[in-house]
Amino acid sequence: xxxxxxxxxxxxxxxxxxxxxxxxxxxxxxxxxxxxxxxxxxxxxxxxxxxxxxxxxxxxxxxxxxxxxxxxxxxxxxxxxxxxxxxxxxxxxxxxxxxxxxxxxxxxxxxxxxxxxxxxxxxxxxxxxxxxxxxxxxxxxxxxxxxxxxxxxxxxxxxxxxxxxxxxxxxxxxxxxxxxxxxxxxxxxxxxxxxxxxxxxxxxxxxxxxxxxxxxxxxxxxxxxxxxxxxxxxxxxxxxxxxxxxxxxxxxxxxxxxxxxxxxxxxxxxxxxxxxxxxxxxxxxxxxxxxxxxxxxxxxxxxxxxxxxxxxxxxxxxxxxxxxxxxxxxxxxxxxxxxxxxxxxxxxxxxxxxxxxxxxxxxxxxxxxxxxxxxxxxxxxxxxxx
Amino acid sequence: xxxxxxxxxxxxxxxxxxxxxxxxxxxxxxxxxxxxxxxxxxxxxxxxxxxxxxxxxxxxxxxxxxxxxxxxxxxxxxxxxxxxxxxxxxxxxxxxxxxxxxxxxxxxxxxxxxxxxxxxxxxxxxxxxxxxxxxxxxxxxxxxxxxxxxxxxxxxxxxx
Amino acid sequence: xxxxxxxxxxxxxxxxxxxxxxxxxxxxxxxxxxxxxxxxxxxxxxxxxxxxxxxxxxxxxxxxxxxxxxxxxxxxxxxxxxxxxxxxxxxxxxxxxxxxxxxxxxxxxxxxxxxxxxxxxxxxxxxxxxxxxxxxxxxxxxxxxxxxxxxxxxxxxxxxxxxxxxxx
Numbered sequence: 001x002x003x004x005x006x007x008x009x010x011x012x013x014x015x016x017x018x019x020x021x022x023x024x025x026x027x028x029x030x031x032x033x034x035x036x037x038x039x040x041x042x043x044x045x046x047x048x049x050x051x052x053x054x055x056x057x058x059x060x061x062x063x064x065x066x067x068x069x070x071x072x073x074x075x076x077x078x079x080x081x082x083x084x085x086x087x088x089x090x091x092x093x094x095x096x097x098x099x100x101x102x103x104x105x106x107x108x109x110x111x112x113x114x115x116x117x118x119x120x121x122x123x124x125x126x127x128x129x130x131x132x133x134x135x136x137x138x139x140x141x142x143x144x145x146x147x148x149x150x151x152x153x154x155x156x157x158x159x160x161x162x163x164x165x166x167x168x169x170x171x172x173x174x175x176x177x178x179x180x181x182x183x184x185x186x187x188x189x190x191x192x193x194x195x196x197x198x199x200x201x202x203x204x205x206x207x208x209x210x211x212x213x214x215x216x217x218x219x220x221x222x223x224x225x226x227x228x229x230x231x232x233x234x235x236x237x238x239x240x241x242x243x244x245x246x247x248x249x250x251x252x253x254x255x256x257x258x259x260x261x262x263x264x265x266x267x268x269x270x271x272x273x274x275x276x277x278x279x280x281x282x283x284x285x286x287x288x289x290x291x292x293x294x295x296x297x298x299x300x301x302x303x304x305x306x307x308x309x310x311x312x313x314x315x316x317x318x319x320x321x322x323x324x325x326x327x328x329x330x331x332x333x334x335x336x337x338x339x340x341x342x343x344x345x346x347x348x349x350x351x352x353x354x355x356x357x358x359x360x361x362x363x364x365x366x367x368x369x370x371x372x373x374x375x376x377x378x379x380x381x382x383x384x385x386x
Numbered sequence: 387x388x389x390x391x392x393x394x395x396x397x398x399x400x401x402x403x404x405x406x407x408x409x410x411x412x413x414x415x416x417x418x419x420x421x422x423x424x425x426x427x428x429x430x431x432x433x434x435x436x437x438x439x440x441x442x443x444x445x446x447x448x449x450x451x452x453x454x455x456x457x458x459x460x461x462x463x464x465x466x467x468x469x470x471x472x473x474x475x476x477x478x479x480x481x482x483x484x485x486x487x488x489x490x491x492x493x494x495x496x497x498x499x500x501x502x503x504x505x506x507x508x509x510x511x512x513x514x515x516x517x518x519x520x521x522x523x524x525x526x527x528x529x530x531x532x533x534x535x536x537x538x539x540x541x542x543x544x545x546x
Numbered sequence: 547x548x549x550x551x552x553x554x555x556x557x558x559x560x561x562x563x564x565x566x567x568x569x570x571x572x573x574x575x576x577x578x579x580x581x582x583x584x585x586x587x588x589x590x591x592x593x594x595x596x597x598x599x600x601x602x603x604x605x606x607x608x609x610x611x612x613x614x615x616x617x618x619x620x621x622x623x624x625x626x627x628x629x630x631x632x633x634x635x636x637x638x639x640x641x642x643x644x645x646x647x648x649x650x651x652x653x654x655x656x657x658x659x660x661x662x663x664x665x666x667x668x669x670x671x672x673x674x675x676x677x678x679x680x681x682x683x684x685x686x687x688x689x690x691x692x693x694x695x696x697x698x699x700x701x702x703x704x705x706x707x708x709x710x711x712x713x714x
Contacts, residue, residue, distance in 0.1 A: 012548070012553070013553060013554050013555035014553045014554070014555030014557065015555075016555055016556075016557030016558075017557065017559075018413075018557065018558040018559070018560070018562075018563070019413070019555060019556060019557060019558070020413050020415065020416060020419070020556040020557075020558050020568055021413070021415055021416055021448075021554075021555065021556060022412075022413065022414070022415035022418065024415070024447075025415050025416055025417070025448045025449070026555070028448065028449040028454070029554035029555060031454070032449070032454060032456070032554075033552065033553075033554065035454070041453075041454070042453060042454040043453075056406070056408050058410075059408065059410025059412065059573065059575070069451035070449070070451075072454055074451040074452060075452075116411075117410045117411055117412055117413075118408070118409070118410060119409040119410060119411050119572075120409070120649075121649055123649065124407060124647075124648075124649075125408070127406075127407070127647065128406055130673075132402060132404050132579070132581050133402040133581060133583060133587055133591070133703075133704070134587065134590070134613055134672070134673075134704045135673055135704070136404065137703055137704050137705050138658070138673070138674065138675060138704065138705070139646070139647040140647065140658060140673070141643070141645065141646075141647045141649075143641075143643060143645060144641055144643060144658040144673075147641030147643065147658075148639045148640065148641050148658065148659070148660055148673075149639070151639045151640060151641060151686070152638065152639035152660075152686070155639070155686045178548075179548050179549055179550040179552075179553055180548065180553050180555075196644075197642070197644055198643070198644060198645050199641045199642065199643035199644065199645060199655075199658075200641060200642035200643075200644075200655070201641070202641070212555075213555065244619055246611075246613075246619070248638075248660045248670075248671040248672050248673050249611065249669065249670050249671065250669065251638075251669055252639065252660075349547070349548065354547045354548075355547070356547045356548065356549075391585055391586075391616050391624065391625070391628075392585065393585055393588065398588055398592065399582070399583075399588070400582075400583050400588060400591075400702075401580035401581055401582050401583060402580070402581045402583055402591075403578075403579065403580050403581075404578075404579055404581065405577060405578050405579070406575070406577035406579065407577075408574070408575035408577055409572075409573075409574045409575070410572070410573045410574075410575070411563075411570055411571075411572055412570060412571045412572075412573070413558070413568055413569075413570060414568065414569045414570070414571070416556065418569075419568060419569060422569050423569065426569075479576075531569075532569035533569075533571060
C-alpha cells in the first residue's frame, strides 16, 4: 500500500514524575536523541508530526503549536494529532501516511506530555472526559471508569485478582532493565494485592504513574532508509478505530475497537494468525488488567485466555510471546501521548536486537505496538517487521 | 431527510452551566531558570547565542529552533532596545472597558534577534512611535521574584 | 542501544518545589461554560424533573437507547420515536470507590455503577451511584430501582435521581 516506510531512529527522555524542562525542552531532548541515534540532522527532515494529549495537562492552549519548535518543525510542514492515550501509536501512523503517500521522504515523529503542570494532581484533569450534563454532576473520577471496566472483564470470564496482579509484577520487574524507567521495582503478587484499594477492584499497584516525558522516531521511505541504516524496521501494518462515546451502552468486557484496528493492520501486513505471526508485542498497559484486555482484542489469544497464558509464563521475556518487555506503562511510566510511542520505540529496538538487558530470548521478525485512549474508545495498532 | 424532533418553546432551549477546573504550575525550564534567576538576582537580561546560525534568542532557549543544536553560550543583553511595534488596549480579557488604556509593545533589545512583549510606561500615546528607543524599568531587587513582571515596563529612552 | 547516561530529562521532587529550588509561575484558568443541553438531553432532563426516564427508538436498527439522542449513531438516521422507560434496572458493572473526586480518602465507599435501564435494549446503561446497600452485597446482575428526590427539589438534572437501591 503506497511507498514502503521504515523507522530508522528512536530517542527518548527519562520518564519522571516532575520534569524541570518545559514541554518544548522535553520535545527537543527526545527529537535530538532520535536524530542523533541515526546520524541525521534537522535539515534532512521533510515534515514533522507531533502527538500530545489534552492541552489541560501542560496548561497551554494550542499545545501542538506551542511545542512545534521543540519538535523540530520550524519552517516545516507540521501536523498534530490527538486521540488521548492512543496518540502514541497514532502519531507514527500519521508519519507513515505522510511518507507512504510519496509526498515526503523523511518524517520526524514526536510525542510529548508534561502532566505535572496540572494542579493539585493531574488525575483531576481527566474529569472532563465525563459528559458535562449527565455524568459530571455525580463527581466521578477517572478510577471509576477503569474499575467498572475491570470488574466487568473479571466477572465475565471468572478472572481472579491474582491473575491480573501477575501482569503488574512482570512489567514493573521488566522495567528494572529500562534506563528511562520511572518506577521500576521487584514486587510479589502479594505486594500488589496488599496495596491500597482505590476503587475496587482497582488497587494502587494496579495503576501506572503520572509522568512527564517525550519520545521521538525518525521515519523514512525506502530509498532514504537504506542509506541511513543497514537495519531499517519496516512499517508492515497500521490500523486505527474509534468506538462510540456512549461507553455505558456497550459491553466493556471486550475492546472491540482494538480488534477493528488490529484487523486493519493485520490485513495490510498479510497476517492471518496473529498469535503465531506476531513474535513480540507491546499492548497498552495503563492498568494491569488492560494488558490482558488488549491481548484479547489484538487476537493474540482467545477471549478470557490472556490471564491463562500469562500464568503459564508465555508472556515473559523468555516466553513464546513476550508481552511488554520494556516494562510497559506500569514500570516505565505513563506520560500520556509519549507512552505509546515508547512502546513503538521498544519494538524498534527489539527487532534490531538493540534492547540490551531487555532483549527477548526468541528471534523476532515481527512486532506490534498498540495504544488505547479516550472514553475506553480508541485502538491504534502498528505492526513492524525486519 | 427532515428532523422529526425540534424544540418549539424558547424556554426549553437551556444550557447546563459548569466550570473546568484548570490550575497550572509551570516550571521555567532549563533555559528559563537561568534567565529568570539572572533577572531576579542581578537585574540583568541574558540571551542564548547560536553560533551556527549567528542568532540570539531572548529569552534564551535550550536549543536553536533553526539548526536544533544545544545552546550553552549565554550572552549579556542590555536593558535598552528599539520599539518594533506597540498598541493601546481599551478592553480587558472579558471585553469590559478598562479605566484607562494599557500600552503594550514589542521590544527588540540590543543584541537580540527576537522581540519581547511587555508593557510600556512613563509615556503618553503621542510619545510612542515605531523604532524609537526604549529601556527596561525593573522592580527593586527585594521585590523581584523571578518573573517577567520583575520588569515593570519599558519607557522611552534617550540612550542611543 | 539506550543507556542511562545518554538520556536527558531532569526530574524534580515535590520537596524541590516546597523548598523553592526552582522558579515557578502559577496560573488559574477561567474556564466557565454554558453547554447547550441540546434537543435530546434537554428532553431527558425535563423528564427527569417529572420523575421519568425517557429514551428513544430507532426502528431500522431495532434499538431503544438511553441517554436519548436525536439520531441513531449506527445508521445515522433521525430517531423514530420517544419511549418512556422504567426507573428500574440491573447492575451491568460496579466499583467500590474509596477515593473522592478531590483525591480525599473515604471510609464508606461510593458505589458507581453502569445500570442497564428496564425498557431499553439490553446493554443500554447509564452511569449512576448505588446506595442503601451493604457494599459487600453489590453484584453484577442485581436488580435496582431509582431513588428520586422529592418533586419540589427536582431541577431537571441527572441528580434528580439521588441514587439507586436494590429491590427484590
